[in-house]
Amino acid sequence: MWKEFKNFAIKGNVIDLAIGVIIGGAFGKIVTSLVNDMMMPLFGLLLGGLDFSALSFTLGNAEMKYGLFIQSIVNFFIISFSIFIFIRYITKIKKKDVQEEKAVPTPEEELLKEIRDLLKEQTRHSKV
Template sequence: MNIVKEFKEFAIKGNAFDLAVGVIIGGAFGKIVTSVIEDLIMPVVAAMVGKPDFSSIYFAMGKGAESIPAGASLADAKKAAPDAAIFAYGNFITVAINFLLLALVVFMMVKAINKMKKKEEAAAVVAPPAPPKEEVLLTEIRDLLKAKA
């Protein structure tokens, strides 16, 4: 029974519960960011510069590299020369560009959220209410007594 009690305390503890909520919200936020990138940002980028897909850029070297026809796709090059060492740096470039776009979108979203939070905090900061007259008088009396002593 003791282990059940310990597990219950662990599962209900604020940190574990907060972590679970964070994971769930993070998954949903990831879907939002993915949609923003794929559905909003990438079409604009594709309209301006074409679809940024460099995954078929590679450099073949070693045994069998000469048997790869010029202009062959990466998949065709791997089929034509299975023994060749294929340095497929184009896929890395595509992934790096996607990462930079994703990071930019997340940065802009965080910046917008922080801006909204600052506005809420500024609105919440209100001057403290003036102390009651009795407290003001007692403070003045205290100060006068200190001055005489």
């Protein structure tokens, strides 16, 4: 069982996933700072100096902080959009790399083309 777990943990996919989680956490902190420190103050200015984080109302003994909820929704959309743009950019780069790889013929393809051309030439000369 230990050997199976070790093989599983050392596989590239698990390591890639761990790296993705770490980078995602750091990226999330950057986007959270962008939202909290840059975007929300701008939205507040557009809405007449309204600070979303301070929006709340009291219901009985409970304080309902709907401003923080609004901020979380904006945060979600910005993170989602940022990840979408990042993935889209990475996908374009990968497609470009694949197209460049396909554009350069392999030595085997070159040899097959030469054989094809020789066969065509032989066929043409034998018909004449």
